[in-house]
Amino acid sequence: MTETIVEKYWSLIAARHDAQAFSTIDLAYNEPQRAYHAWGHIVDLLTKLDALAHLATRVDLVAAAIFWHDSVYLTRDGDGRPRTDPENVRASAVLFEFHSRFDEVEGQAIHDLIMATAQHMKAKAATEHYPGFSRDLDFFLDLDLSSLAAPWPLFESNLDDIHFEYGWVPERAFYLGRMQMLESFLASGEGLYRLPETRALWLAQARANLLRAEVALRDRLAGPASA
Structure with a gap:
């Protein structure tokens, strides 16, 4: 800290x-x-x-x-x-x-x-x-929501940390929940950030991260079903 x-x-x-x-x-x-x-x-x-x-x-x-x-x-x-x-x-x-x-x-x-x-x-x-x-x-x-615009390694680490917090949830169910969250954020478009100043700072990187994470989650969901 x-x-x-x-x-x-x-x-x-x-x-x-x-x-x-x-x-x-x-x-x-x-x-x-x-x-x-x-x-x-x-x-x-x-x-x-x-x-x-x-x-x-x-x-x-x-x-x-x-x-x-x-x-x-x-x-x-x-x-x-x-x-x-x-x-x-x-x-x-x-x-x-x-x-x-x-x-x-x-x-x-x-x-x-x-x-x-x-x-x-x-x-x-x-x-x-x-x-x-x-x-x-x-x-x-x-x-x-600014952490959505973190550099990719940190963004990925944050997802892992959230996964830890939901460690009791079966993996497939967790991934489906994360997919819904990502899709909701992506669907908001420019409205993901409300102020023009923060939008200019964070929107492009956040959307790039969300799209990259969405592809990774789809790959995991397409694989063998998790317990």
Whole structure:
């Protein structure tokens, strides 16, 4: 974990949390069932936020959403039932609210940023909590998908990390699920990234990665069926 970037952005918002907030986040992102949805993902988003801070109206609130948006991440419950992304997102929002000492407007804005990741491609700002909130929501969602534009070796490593998190799922079922995800992202076209600035930075590489991954998954699915 890159301590400096984490400390920089936590210092912006620490006073608006209770005393247990950071230890709660730290325990969460170090859970052994995580690989992609761990500190590395949070550091990546904070690093990009740092580089693109001029695109945000409220950098502090976007940073808070980054810290909390995957604070609860389970691919199945204790009884073995598969866990959906919206369930994790709702639980993450509730965990944020428990530790939050933000004022009502700021807290609701962060809550809505977190909840937007439950729908992602379809999410829209229902309330303009402050001037520029809807753009901050779009920026935050673009940041969350920015890893799709990583250099191919890192993109492939991220897929492997997600596979680890779903290690209990039969391989063929996992590959089919990933294929649906890739196809959904590809079908969004230029809308994969919402802001023109982030689209210019990431769209071409993201689509190249998605197309390459789609071919690889089709090859795997065409082979002998996995257990």
